[in-house]
Amino acid sequence: MALLDEALSRFGPSVAGVSAMTDSFSAAREVCRRVKALNPSALAVMGGIHATVHDRDILSTCPDVDIVVRGEGEYILRDILRARSAGLPLSGIEGLTYRNGRVAVRNRRRAVEPSLDSYPIPAHQLVPGRGYRARGISSSRGCSRRCTFCSIRSLYGGTVRFREIDGLMDEIGQLAVLGAEGVYFSDDNFTADAARVASLCRAIEARGFHRRMRFFAEGRVDDVCENPMLPGILSEAGFGALYVGAESGSIEILEGYRKGITPADIERCVALCVEQNLTPVVSFILYGPRDTVATIRETLALARRLFENGAEIACTEMLIPYPGTPIQARLSKDGKFRRKREVYYFESYRGLDTERFLRLVNAARQTAARLFEGEPFAQQRRLYREFGCLDDLLAGRADLEEV
Numbered sequence: 001m002a003l004l005d006e007a008l009s010r011f012g013p014s015v016a017g018v019s020a021m022t023d024s025f026s027a028a029r030e031v032c033r034r035v036k037a038l039n040p041s042a043l044a045v046m047g048g049i050h051a052t053v054h055d056r057d058i059l060s061t062c063p064d065v066d067i068v069v070r071g072e073g074e075y076i077l078r079d080i081l082r083a084r085s086a087g088l089p090l091s092g093i094e095g096l097t098y099r100n101g102r103v104a105v106r107n108r109r110r111a112v113e114p115s116l117d118s119y120p121i122p123a124h125q126l127v128p129g130r131g132y133r134a135r136g137i138s139s140s141r142g143c144s145r146r147c148t149f150c151s152i153r154s155l156y157g158g159t160v161r162f163r164e165i166d167g168l169m170d171e172i173g174q175l176a177v178l179g180a181e182g183v184y185f186s187d188d189n190f191t192a193d194a195a196r197v198a199s200l201c202r203a204i205e206a207r208g209f210h211r212r213m214r215f216f217a218e219g220r221v222d223d224v225c226e227n228p229m230l231p232g233i234l235s236e237a238g239f240g241a242l243y244v245g246a247e248s249g250s251i252e253i254l255e256g257y258r259k260g261i262t263p264a265d266i267e268r269c270v271a272l273c274v275e276q277n278l279t280p281v282v283s284f285i286l287y288g289p290r291d292t293v294a295t296i297r298e299t300l301a302l303a304r305r306l307f308e309n310g311a312e313i314a315c316t317e318m319l320i321p322y323p324g325t326p327i328q329a330r331l332s333k334d335g336k337f338r339r340k341r342e343v344y345y346f347e348s349y350r351g352l353d354t355e356r357f358l359r360l361v362n363a364a365r366q367t368a369a370r371l372f373e374g375e376p377f378a379q380q381r382r383l384y385r386e387f388g389c390l391d392d393l394l395a396g397r398a399d400l401e402e403v
Helices: 002-011 022-038 049-053 055-061 074-086 165-177 194-207 221-226 230-236 251-256 263-275 293-308 326-333 354-371 382-395
Strands: 015-019 043-047 067-069 096-100 103-106 135-137 182-185 214-219 239-247 279-285 312-316 337-340 343-346
Touching: 002 022, 015 022, 015 074, 022 043, 022 049, 043 049, 043 074, 049 055, 049 067, 055 067, 055 096, 055 103, 067 074, 135 165, 165 194, 194 230, 221 230, 221 239, 221 263, 230 239, 230 263, 239 263, 239 293, 251 293, 263 279, 263 293, 279 293, 293 312, 293 382, 312 382, 326 337, 354 382
Parallel strands: 015 043, 043 067, 135 182, 182 214, 214 239, 239 279, 279 312
Antiparallel strands: 067 096, 096 103, 337 343
């Protein structure tokens, strides 16, 4: 926070904005506190998915937050600045929730801007490049899919909007001038439109960007399976990795998450990517509300097979029922949702002991570190080894008390 304090002292802002996801809400709240401590008359503005869902609760419990922006903030923040400069009231700005005395006033929702190209290109030159492995860019917003654990619909509904490719090339060109060697597409689902991806990749190659930098993106397993040429197109255009969510190795759990894929689809997606020299980075949720020991072991087995076949693997140990997600709504209705301050979790439908499971995960991590310390490519194999140890513990081939 020292850098933040130094920047606040140097700029002395009269309006400060911060974006918050659930995981970062505590830090965002602390930023607002420091803004107000430096200048009590400054406006502290909070936006993001968490703020959009919990706008009134934030204003009632966080005295250092003056305004919450619901939904996209580009035009709303502009209107806040104009109102502040002209001494105008906030009541006419759509998409705001603000404090009027002790009352939280929620203005009318702002309609989603239909064209992303109406927004200016971010001022990348204001952010020092050093320290970033890749610079971020967004070519689309939104996702039409309905995964139960995802909160993106809280911001955009089911809409998906795409930027024009010429504008994207201009932005990538700016990043190239700034010395970026890697560019990460932060789209909610980069592979949603395969034809558009192909056009974008052709434009990247035409500008020669694929010879100067590496690209990375997040996509979906079913998009790759439905468009098997996609990994080759991405690889030719300089994409080094595609991040996809597999979530589980159990068809029952996948159906519960409304993923629309099967374990066989996940394995096919990985094979299609590997054969085209595009690294698939596959993420899993080890433990969700309806998991059993058997379904968790299915997930561990699938993840290990994928690693053996060329994928990189990543995981979340336990599903987080984020605000604004269908799964949180269902858990709340069923009396299974739990919250301690800003920690969101659940009680298992299947009677699993959450604390014991997390102890097993920790024991597997310690065991793998001890058994495979010093082996070649230890960091790359870390999760693979930990999953093997966790499977041994779940199957009873190892005893927690002996670890």
